[in-house]
Amino acid sequence: MEAVLSAGARVERASIARRLILSPASVVFVLLLAELFWPVPGEAYPAYLLALTAAVELVYLVRLSLVRRDKGVAAAGDVAAIIFGILLAWHLCTTRFVLVDKMLFPKPEPVLRLFVSELPDMLKGLVNSLILLVSGYLIALGTAIPLGLLVGWRVRVFKAVHPFTKVLGPIPPIVYIPYAIALLPSFRAASIFVIFIGAFWPVFINTVNGVFNIHKGLLDSARVLSLSERTLLFRVILPGAMPSICTGATLGLVFALVLLTAAELIGANSGIGWYVKNFADFADYQRVVVGIIFISIVVTVITWGTERLERRLLRWRN
């Protein structure tokens, strides 16, 4: 019995090994390593780049050993391959050969070194940005969801409000920025206001639609149980509208991030958007690229977190 099992395990291991060696991720990984270890005249060995490559490969291998399903393995491999590909192209175009503008496209190795040394400053800026983002976004959720539920549930309120939402909803929130800065006492208040406006509409409109789209049969079921208004709202209407609310909340978050960066580009003196804008003014494109990479990491983490939350809230749909 044991022999059979271990034989099976061997076969499985062998097939994993074969898949690993032949996968695009491994091919690009080897190419990248070859490129990095092949000395470029006048350049030191790219230690940070090698460390990053090793880290990505390690994460990929760990995922490969944890994820059993073939689909997950293939997806993780493709993502790793794309990252390796970008690093390889970046190194080839800027360091091996100089194919692009030297100033606008800095070399990867100094950018990575700078990323590490700038990290404490950027994290400090991130805290300032997150205070704005979280305040504006939470105020938007806290007002848009209850108002959306009310407007969706009460036909009369909907009819009264609908003409206004039709006019106000599509206004690009960026146009409010100069006015908000002029009107409100501080930059912080103005940014929070603009983020709030930007996130409010998608959440509000999707909440209203979510209530409208609750299946009529479910509402009938709720009515024949003579549920109180409170129970109806919290146990039927809110969860019934939740899929649509989540869609709106995701959209709202994207808007909030865009407006946060836009507001910081215009009036801030710290924060992640300000960082990019500030060093672009000084033509320090190394730091601009560092800032962009940092922002993309932050956005990825935030999106990952909200996706997990959404999956939890909508577990019943699968």
Added chain:
Amino acid sequence: MHEIALHNVTFSYGSQIVLEEINFTAYAGEFVCLLGPSGCGKSTLLRLLAGLGQPTSGRLTLDGSPITGPGLDRGVVFQDYSLFPWMTTGQNVILALNQAFPGKSKAEQAETAQAYLEMVGLSDVFDKLPGALSGGMRQRAAIARAFAINSPVLLMDEPFGALDAITRARLQDLLLQLWQHNSRERKTVFFVTHDVEEAILLANRVVVMGLNPGSVRGVFEVDIPRPRQRQDLYSDPAFTRLRDQLIRELNADVLQELDGGRTVQSAGEAI
């Protein structure tokens, strides 16, 4: 006494008359099947009984007092969408129990809910979401919920219409068993169906409804003693006679319309 009476009940959508002059009384503890082609307004009639709508004219009464809205004195099972998909099956039953018996503790409610789920043959679905159950299991759970609130009246709108034949037969037997179980406090049941054999198997009386506009074409007593055995039923001459009679009644107005050269369409289908 849980007598339901309909007096001259008419229901229309704008100029479209869906139900016309319905008069009928269901006696306490009686099992009544509303039988009719799709679009004859039988589901509309059930919605009026559930209090989900008001008749255009006429009166519906439960024990003499008018039905003005939904109430826990009437349990309702729909063909689908009876359970809330975001709550576990147990929570679905507990929600109803909380409405019917608000005084009881949480532990008691959970225990009662589990007991009713076991009664319909679902012993291990308490923590499962309705989406994880089969259609038949969902209808079992919906029946458990309707029985848990212990309402004297049960309204069922084609509850087995979307199920396969075997599951449907099992659930018909379950329903009859639950209904007959408590012979002193037997529920008054209104059961909407378009299936002639289902109606005969279940009902004390079958109300046949016709099209254009929806109205009662006849009321037929089912003179077959209970418990009715499915396998014996088909060879029972009383069964075959009644079945032929009901089918003839159902086809009467379709044939009539075909004779007149008109398209056979009901008012209900246009809604």
